[in-house]
Amino acid sequence: MHESSSTEVLVAILRMEIAQLAPGERLPSSRELTGRHGVSPVTVSRAFAQLAAEGEVVTRPGSGTYVAPRHTRASDDAPDTSWQAVALAGNDFDAGAADAPSGPLPPGTISMAGGYLHPALRPDRALSAALARAARRPDAWDRAPAEGLAPLRAIFARVAGGDLGPHDVLVTGGGQGALSMLFRALAAPGSPVLVESPTYPGALAAARAAGLRPVPVPMDDHGIRPDLLADAFAVTGARLLYCQPTFHNPTGTVLTPERRRQVVDVARATGAFLVEDDFARHLGHGRPVPRPLVADDRDGTVVHLTSLTKPASPSLRIGAVIARGPVMRRLRGMRRVDDFFITRPLQEAAVELVSTPAWDRHLRTLSTRLRERWTVLAGALARDLPDWAVPRIPDGGLHLWVQLPPGLEDYVLADAARAHGVAVDAGTTFFPAEPSGAYLRLAFAAAEHPADLTEGVRRLAQAARACAAG
Numbered sequence: 059m060h061e062s063s064s065t066e067v068l069v070a071i072l073r074m075e076i077a078q079l080a081p082g083e084r085l086p087s088s089r090e091l092t093g094r095h096g097v098s099p100v101t102v103s104r105a106f107a108q109l110a111a112e113g114e115v116v117t118r119p120g121s122g123t124y125v126a127p128r129h130t131r132a133s134d135d136a137p138d139t140s141w142q143a144v145a146l147a148g149n150d151f152d153a154g155a156a157d158a159p160s161g162p163l164p165p166g167t168i169s170m171a172g173g174y175l176h177p178a179l180r181p182d183r184a185l186s187a188a189l190a191r192a193a194r195r196p197d198a199w200d201r202a203p204a205e206g207l208a209p210l211r212a213i214f215a216r217v218a219g220g221d222l223g224p225h226d227v228l229v230t231g232g233g234q235g236a237l238s239m240l241f242r243a244l245a246a247p248g249s250p251v252l253v254e255s256p257t258y259p260g261a262l263a264a265a266r267a268a269g270l271r272p273v274p275v276p277m278d279d280h281g282i283r284p285d286l287l288a289d290a291f292a293v294t295g296a297r298l299l300y301c302q303p304t305f306h307n308p309t310g311t312v313l314t315p316e317r318r319r320q321v322v323d324v325a326r327a328t329g330a331f332l333v334e335d336d337f338a339r340h341l342g343h344g345r346p347v348p349r350p351l352v353a354d355d356r357d358g359t360v361v362h363l364t365s366l367t368k369p370a371s372p373s374l375r376i377g378a379v380i381a382r383g384p385v386m387r388r389l390r391g392m393r394r395v396d397d398f399f400i401t402r403p404l405q406e407a408a409v410e411l412v413s414t415p416a417w418d419r420h421l422r423t424l425s426t427r428l429r430e431r432w433t434v435l436a437g438a439l440a441r442d443l444p445d446w447a448v449p450r451i452p453d454g455g456l457h458l459w460v461q462l463p464p465g466l467e468d469y470v471l472a473d474a475a476r477a478h479g480v481a482v483d484a485g486t487t488f489f490p491a492e493p494s495g496a497y498l499r500l501a502f503a504a505a506e507h508p509a510d511l512t513e514g515v516r517r518l519a520q521a522a523r524a525c526a527a528g
Contacts, residue, residue: 064097068105071095076114076125085115085123099133103364114370139351163481168514170435171455171481174372179427181420184411185371203400204230204393206378208407214378217339218362220353226382228389231400232375233337233365234260240361240379241268241298243469244331254282256488256497258307261300263337269315270298273430279450281313283307284320291328298331300313304348305338308488308499309459310452312348322351326359331385334362339371340421340476342454343429358383366408368456369424376400376408431502431511438515439500443522457504459485462496467523471498474521480514 068125072085079085086094090103107124109115115223117123144274163169169176192198205211206229215222230236238258238397247269253261255274265272275282275290282301282388290296303313313321336353353363358381365377379389393399411417433449433460438447462468472484485497506513 060368064101065108068095068097068101069108070215072105073114073446076412078111080471081125081127084127090443095441096404106118124303129308137472153321164479165478167409168480168517169498170286170502170511170514170518171483172233172501172504174368175424175456175503179424180369180371180502181416184385184405184414184420185374187416188410188414190402191410192403194451195406197444198403198406198454200402202399202405204399206400207402207405207409209413210376210405211378213409213412214364214380218350218353218364218380220349221356222353222380222518226386228381228386228393230363230365230377230379231302231397231404232337233363233377234264236363236365236377237261237333238267239392240268240333240363241265243385244354244361245270245298249298250294250481252287252290252294252296252299254301254306254491254492255494256308256485257300257368257489257490258302258335262490273324274490277306277309277311278519280410281310281317281319284317284324286322287326288324288328291324291330296330297328298333299304299325299333300333302335302337303351305341305454307455308339308457308483308485308497310450310455311455312453315348317353320358322355322404326357328464328524329361332360334360335366336362337368338455339364340366340424341428341456342425343432343452344425345453347454354381358385361385365521366412370411374404374408374411376404390439423510427502428454431505431508435500435502435511435515436462438512442519456501458500458502460498460500462498466496466522467495468496468498471521471525474525475518478521478524479520482518 068091091097091102092099105113106117110117113126115123116126117349124244153275206227210229211227213223214227215224230239239263241251245268250269250273251265251270252275253265253272254277256277262272273290273294273296275287275423277283287299298323301313303321305312305319318330322332332351336350337351339347350362352360362380363377364380366374367377381389436451439448439458439460445463448458449461450459452458463469468484468486472482475482475489483499483501485499488497488499502511505514
């Protein structure tokens with residue numbers, strides 16, 4: 059009999075014996091077992107080692123092998139990870155409420171939550187074709203440059219405009235990972251970071267994970283207020299501002315041309331970086347989209363972040379950071395430390411996708427369909443929930459920001475809505491500090507059909523009535 063099979067047989071025999079013994083009882087010695095079962099000492103040693111690894115026995119050198127106490131045996135105990143609370147102490151991490159679904163929705167639930175396109179709006183066929191073409195390239199599986207493929211960097215630079223070139227671009231694994239990298243690169247742990255209020259929850263989560271302290275700066279109908287921004291810089295000593303000047307999430311606000319200049323000037327005068335999150339560059343609803351702030355900034359104040367994820371697919375994790383000066387060298391260095399480079403086949407697929415007429419057709423179609431959907435949603439709200447205020451109809455993006463009437467709490471209503479078969483986002487999670495009121499963010503791109511939005515509002519009205527009834 060082979061040694062390995064002999065060990066397996068002996069282990070099985072010993073398991074049966076152990077089951078008949080009490081914890082702490084001694085097992086037969088190695089000599090007894092070799093004689094009783096006709097196996098070698100090596101086989102006995104291997105059998106004891108396996109049983110010890112499984113927590114079945116305890117070997118005491120010079121004394122023998124004993125049945126393990128029941129409370130230490132792996133087969134009887136649930137895993138105990140409580141020790142990690144002590145090991146992790148002093149390294150606190152609060153992810154907050156990132157902009158992601160909390161779990162699968164129950165069957166029949168209409169989604170008006172989250173920040174991605176429904177599959178019905180995605181260019182899945184074009185994505186599949188692009189990935190197939192990319193996989194056929196001879197160098198598809200070669201190592202990619204740390205800063206990203208040159209053709210892809212050129213595409214991002216061209217979209218940003220101005221005199222930016224490929225050398226100013228670092229390809230990233232989508233927008234969220236890039237945010238995390240930027241917060242670590244641009245500010246030391248414990249530092250303040252100024253943010254619009256309200257703002258994107260994923261940015262708050264990334265900032266806090268980097269050890270930063272988000273400080274709110276109020277907005278109005280024209281975007282972040284430059285006067286209060288200057289005050290916030292002066293009071294906090296912050297050297298970093300995170301903002302979304304175009305189709306702001308969640309409000310849909312577009313920073314006015316005058317304020318775009320003022321905000322950059324305030325940051326420059328303070329010696330601060332301005333992280334421009336341009337996630338919605340390709341999510342316009344038909345009107346001209348303002349130039350990115352980075353296109354008119356030659357001094358390196360603006361660090362621009364963009365992504366292909368929102369207009370294409372959650373799994374097209376390709377984005378870009380555009381920056382000038384020493385900060386780009388730092389970011390490239392962090393890339394080499396963090397993950398070396400972004401997977402080449404996905405970069406190649408992104409180049410294939412955005413270089414074809416199919417991409418332009420998709421963006422035109424998407425613009426039309428997004429405009430149709432917010433029209434349906436706004437109409438349904440006006441009809442079924444006329445006392446809810448819609449501060450603005452956005453010219454781009456994926457959401458309507460809705461203010462609730464007095465007496466309704468957003469998180470209570472969000473829970474009630476889910477019970478009525480519609481998922482929405484409570485506004486509280488979008489505020490870095492105390493909210494200025496009760497709001498909901500309603501996604502009009504997450505449902506399959508425009509008619510689902512009408513039905514979703516009907517269910518939302520039912521939930522609101524239930525909340526009001528107490």
